[in-house]
Amino acid sequence: MKYVRALTFAALAGVTIITATGCSVARDQQTLGSYVDDTGITTAVKTRFAEDKSVAATSISVETLNGTVQLSGFAKSQAEKDRAEAIARNTKGVREVRNSIVVRP
Incomplete structure (x- = not known):
């Protein structure tokens, strides 16, 4: 028994x-290790969005696959879209950023 x-x-x-x-x-x-890394990158980008007052963190989605960050959602201005991309690019572990954010007045 x-x-x-x-x-x-x-x-x-x-x-x-x-x-x-x-x-x-x-x-x-992806492997389990890269999945964990990608989850950490996504969390870091979202956290930096929340800390930055010029980016509406709740309006922008962040997904990461093998170090490539995909941004989507809506921004109020081109400056906000550009700032979101800059934040993502300057996050540790990010290899590439694909910015699909739509500017909506």
């Missing part, structure tokens, strides 16, 4: 690890 419990736990842990890492790796998108 004791061994059945240990084997069940080991099998469950193995399935969890494979499921957590297997999906993204199978799609050739």
Whole structure:
């Protein structure tokens, strides 16, 4: 009985690890390590947006894949759009920024 419990736990842990890492790796998108890095980059960019009063952090979405940051959403001016891009570019770990923010008066 004791061994059945240990084997069940080991099998469950193995399935969890494979499921957590297997999906993204199978799609050739990224490894678990780069996923963690990308999450950190996204969080850092969003935090810097929230700290900067010239950028409406709630109106701009940030997504990161393999160090490439995708900005989308709406800005009130071209200056706000440019500032958001500059913030993202100057964040540690960012390799490239794709700015799809739409300026809306």
